[in-house]
Amino acid sequence: MRQSVAKEYILANIIQAxxxxxxxxxxxxxLMFFVTPVVLxxxxxxxTSFLSTTFIGVTGIGWIGLIIGIAGGLIGFMSIKxxxxxxxxxxxxxxxxxxxxTLLGKDKKDAFVLYGPGTHLSxxxxxxxxxxxxxxxxxxxxxxxxxxxxxxxxxxxxxFRLRPDFQNPINxxxxxGAVAGELKDLIIAFINRWLAKKTMQEALNEQDALHQAxxxxxxxxGVKTPFEERFGVQLGDITTSELLMSxxxxxxxxxLNEAETVAKGTAILLGRKTMEEVRVAITNNExxxxxxxxxxxxxxxxxxxxxxxxxxxxxxxxxxxxxxxxSALASFLNTPAGRALAGNRTNQPKKGTAK
Numbered sequence: 153m154r155q156s157v158a159k160e161y162i163l164a165n166i167i168q169a170x171x172x173x174x175x176x177x178x179x180x181x182x183l184m185f186f187v188t189p190v191v192l193x194x195x196x197x198x199x200t201s202f203l204s205t206t207f208i209g210v211t212g213i214g215w216i217g218l219i220i221g222i223a224g225g226l227i228g229f230m231s232i233k234x235x236x237x238x239x240x241x242x243x244x245x246x247x248x249x250x251x252x253x254t255l256l257g258k259d260k261k262d263a264f265v266l267y268g269p270g271t272h273l274s275x276x277x278x279x280x281x282x283x284x285x286x287x288x289x290x291x292x293x294x295x296x297x298x299x300x301x302x303x304x305x306x307x308x309x310x311x312f313r314l315r316p317d318f319q320n321p322i323n324x325x326x327x328x329g330a331v332a333g334e335l336k337d338l339i340i341a342f343i344n345r346w347l348a349k350k351t352m353q354e355a356l357n358e359q360d361a362l363h364q365a366x367x368x369x370x371x372x373x374g375v376k377t378p379f380e381e382r383f384g385v386q387l388g389d390i391t392t393s394e395l396l397m398s399x400x401x402x403x404x405x406x407x408l409n410e411a412e413t414v415a416k417g418t419a420i421l422l423g424r425k426t427m428e429e430v431r432v433a434i435t436n437n438e439x440x441x442x443x444x445x446x447x448x449x450x451x452x453x454x455x456x457x458x459x460x461x462x463x464x465x466x467x468x469x470x471x472x473x474x475x476x477x478x479s480a481l482a483s484f485l486n487t488p489a490g491r492a493l494a495g496n497r498t499n500q501p502k503k504g505t506a507k
């Protein structure tokens with residue numbers, strides 16, 4: 153299965169760089185390839201025959217020189233045959249410079265010759281350089297970004313895929329070092345503009361819409377965008393795969409959620425549905441602020457959300473006292489002095505036990 157997918161992927165890239173779609177004079181290159189060995193053989197044979205007849209003068213030496221010269225011409229052509237042939241990988245292209253065109257002062261565009269995947273005939277005076285090899289396979293680049301929304305900052309990740317435009321190789325070669333960085337900057341700038349009018353929650357809810365907006369902005373089916381024309385590339389796809397609130401925003405939202413939960417729990421412990429009902433009860437003297445504070449503290453204890461605070465509880469069994477005296481005594485025992493007194497009393501040894 154993987155081999156099949158890989159094969160389809162390679163074939164798709166080869167189709168994108170089909171050499172038959174590249175414009176160059178194939179006829180003159182074919183003619184040069186077949187005429188050059190003939191010319192070299194005839195020239196070598198005639199020259200050797202002339203020299204041997206002139207300087208040696210033996211009967212039949214001219215024919216021997218002719219045969220030797222022809223063989224030498226063919227051997228000479230084999231030694232320079234690589235100048236007439238370009239061989240590329242199945243996912244490779246090469247841009248050469250026709251030095252004759254530059255010498256004659258022709259249009260600069262005519263001096264650049266492009267060869268697609270496979271084996272092709274070329275002209276021997278075309279200059280080749282390793283840096284002018286272009287891989288036609290699609291590459292993927294990841295990027296990360298920060299976007300400022302109306303109520304906070306989001307961080308996100310994404311990726312884009314692009315391949316060289318074989319019909320615009322010179323722009324690709326001149327801008328290959330900057331294309332990825334330039335595209336990242338453009339994408340991030342667009343995302344920031346798109347999210348600036350939204351809240352963080354709206355942005356999180358509309359991640360699919362953001363992905364589609366970015367794709368529509370930079371990927372035009374069948375149409376070259378100004379960016380693609382400038383850098384000689386073809387954009388395959390752009391995705392935004394992740395949106396997250398910043399740590400500061402997450403802490404803020406967590407604090408708000410916690411406050412809302414504590415408020416609801418406090419109201420329930422006070423026998424009310426909402427904190428608005430609690431405020432009304434305080435106004436009507438049905439509840440005091442101490443009651444609210446105590447209920448809030450109790451709820452935080454119950455929910456285990458005291459954030460490291462230490463809670464000490466004291467239980468005192470009071471019998472035979474009037475409610476007023478019992479209430480006053482309980483209030484005293486909740487003071488530091490009262491807790492200290494109660495603690496000392498509790499730590500005293502019982503009668504009949506050794507100290």
